[in-house]
Amino acid sequence: MPVIESVEAHDIRFPTSSTLDGSDAMNKDGDYSAAYIVVRTDDPGLSGYGFTFTIGRGNDLVTAAALQWAVRLIGRDVRTVAGDPGALYREFQSDSQMRWLGPEKGVVHIALAAVMNAVWDLAAREAGKPLWRLLTDMTPEQLVDAADLRYLSDALTRDEALAILRDQEPTRAARVAELEARGGYPCYTTSAGWLGYSDDKLRRLLQEAVDSGYRHVKLKVGANLEEDRRRLRIAREVVGWDAKLMIDANQVWDVPEAVEWVNALAEFKPHWIEEPTSPDDVLGHAAVRRAVAPIGVATGEHGMNRVLFKQLLQAEAIDYLQLDSARLASVNEIIAVYLLAAKFGVPVCPHAGGVGLCELVQHLSVFDYVAVSASLEDRVTEYVDHLHEHFTDPCIVEHGNYVLPSRPGYSAQMHDASVAEFAYPDGEYWARR
Template identity: 55%
Template structure:
């Protein structure tokens, strides 16, 4: 690592036409084209790091531009300086006086994820293993504790990690043998017909899945019918979660879920605006007597909103997203707050590269922090994995730990050639035959 310098950062707009089959459709996002801003960090030693942040098609170009703007703060930096003072470096790029938050914070995730991938590749370890092997002091040194010390301090975080250290070897052995449990959302996209839902329920049960999620929120009558279809397919002994993707008012969420309570959902995900901490708290208070938890986090903008959701008992399940807040450093802070406040983390995944990334984070949590799979499960969606050089491995509905160095974020060259937007071969073909309109030159 000594003498290694970041010489160039390349950013690409990569999109996949998932809207053609309604893959990923929900009450809020009816026609998503799963996409990402894809970052490649190049060094003078030939080692590269790859990172991304997930998007839904239109507007990806804005995130790409933000990544390029952040890149100007990084090119020319010595790699050793980044990783030896990662928390300070993270604060530098998230608190630059003229460049803060919003889309910029989303772009930060792509760049920071690429830096962690680079670090793991330098150390020749998969990211989960790199995180596990860091001492408590080293790991905590990567986290910016500004704004969250009223919940957890740097020293508290170190002590929590030290208290789990003796169990890490046995937990690692268990992880390698058994993996971590997954649930599938593949059966529950809103645009799917009832027949397709039945077919997918059967398919995923045969693959060993016993936990399923369905999208709800557009029409109550349709939700009742679709939940009934899924329950008939999976029976009463398997878990069902519901996801409204932010479409309801607070009172509406409570009443809607009372109508769906008979299907015994484990949780309702994103019942209202992801920024409404008190609204989530009210919904959670009303639904707990019905045995329904509240889950949210995939659209949380930063660790501070997570802090407030946890403090207010507004969520029963904390859903970190590997590409939403500012990369691994900020996500580690959320895991530590959730640990202290005794809220299980169940990562959101399913978009481009999200499954590939969150598995590493949850595996670190299992080995170094929580030590349990009780009430902890990782979302799985069977899409876009074929585009990655090191895709997830699912065995009997469990994520098996990656062994290839890095954050599992490198997209195949052929996929970039075909799906970089708008110049990719597949996009040019679809423009030519009129499946999608060709973007204007402006």
């Protein structure tokens, strides 16, 4: 039986600010980064890889925090850890000294995400399955035991969670077959719409998106209303009026400003407005939603934890729930959010992009369709064509779909050469600068 022998934590930063990839109204110059965790066992063929995503400065803090969680894995039996990730998760979350630093939010929480992502990757590799398959082979009881349901019982009881999963259990295999037949899980692209791009580049990238089969595209807005109008006009010229056009303000507005600005763009018929205001503002999102309908409201990439999502659902504040695979504390918390969303009938359209988020969310979306929501209606998962070359099992997107991953694990492993080159500050790239 393999035993966890050592762990590593790497501060990896990619110099994306130099090309304005990822530029938006709030985040003008991010260097896409990962706090990257490797869990090694005494079996040379079995390791776990996980990470969380940041945009540069402070990634060292997250890496240090993740290492503090990760060292506690050393000496543990892989089967025990992999057999009950819920027990491990609860043990980590019950460290009251670390909890004080959140609780369950910010640096310690995303650091826990990195570590638990590595644990889930390890569990899937040990089982010889891609993560989505590991999850969809678990019983409803096993899934609910793994899920973090603390603080949720006023909205979702354990019995309700079990009932949702049991309803879909008999037909799981049919939905796996259906996804494989249709070519994968539907996605949309944000690659075209960063604020820093010129009109020509915007037009060219949108055309490429349409030509590649995308029926949803997304543009960043919120820095300048007249420029937003010009760029949305270009977008509609290129993609037409049948495609869904989403807009994303990345939290730059107060609530009244959000309402005014979004309504000023209504003529372009946005499918949703994403992150209109502070990600913490449940009541603010509810107010925006009431005021901009029929434009939908979407948020979640900065949704700090399941308690925030519970409230967004209770307050009828969102039309689309955009959980983040590296900000929520891994699969344990994500299962709970999917179950909440199913209970409230709100589609989950996960946030992705960054570094490696696409690699993770492809597994989660398949899990949702197969085991939880059993619906593709209004569901589309983000895809951004950046930085996949650094992963050993990069996601494959064809004709606007994530092709189902087939290799064991959570697709979270980076190439050793990428780690060596972009480790901060001593990797080859940063040492050269």
